Amino acid sequence: MRGVWMLVHVLGFTLWLGGGIATMVAGVTAKRMAPAERLAGYKLIGAVQRLLVAPGALAVVLSGLILGTPYMKQGDVPGWMGLMMAAGILGAIGAVAISVPTAAKLARLEPDARGELPEAFQGLRKRQILAATIAGALGLVAMGAVTLGKW
Numbered sequence: 001m002r003g004v005w006m007l008v009h010v011l012g013f014t015l016w017l018g019g020g021i022a023t024m025v026a027g028v029t030a031k032r033m034a035p036a037e038r039l040a041g042y043k044l045i046g047a048v049q050r051l052l053v054a055p056g057a058l059a060v061v062l063s064g065l066i067l068g069t070p071y072m073k074q075g076d077v078p079g080w081m082g083l084m085m086a087a088g089i090l091g092a093i094g095a096v097a098i099s100v101p102t103a104a105k106l107a108r109l110e111p112d113a114r115g116e117l118p119e120a121f122q123g124l125r126k127r128q129i130l131a132a133t134i135a136g137a138l139g140l141v142a143m144g145a146v147t148l149g150k151w
């Protein structure tokens, strides 16, 4: 059973961090597009966040807590594991509570009457950049802890 939870764990961070990087590349590429096309790009980003990032982040935390139960029961959580858990949980909260809902709001925007980006766009975009950067960076800290931090 441990192998199954480890598979869920690995699939989870692949979806979460992969979706995060796809979001970053798509957002930067969409900068060069006209308003209507750029907003269409944000609809795709919304789907990536909702269908990949959110379930991925939730899967990482759920499987991580299950895998970690024996260590926590024994009170014997090594430093790298504690760092992976703390950074992973905080990053997942940032992704699921801020980044994904903000992406959903951006995905619903339409061009204004003049065919320009609506007023709400820039504020939501800034919030998305900040939340996704912090959440992604915490995910990478967790990854660093379980790789570089173990040796």
Ligand code: HEM
Pocket: 009, 013, 060, 061, 063, 064, 065, 066, 067, 068, 069, 071, 081, 084, 085, 086, 087, 088, 089, 138, 139, 140, 142, 143, 146
């Ligand atoms: C993006 C965040 C995360 C990444 C990239 C990540 C990565 C990994 C990797 C690569 C392993 C395999 C380690 C090995 O066998 O050498 C692992 C194992 C594990 N992870 Fe995570 N993890 C993350 C978040 C979490 C969270 C949030 C928790 C707990 C709440 C957690 C708990 C565990 C536990 C308990 C193990 C099993 C360690 C063992 O038995 O050797 N991880 N993780």
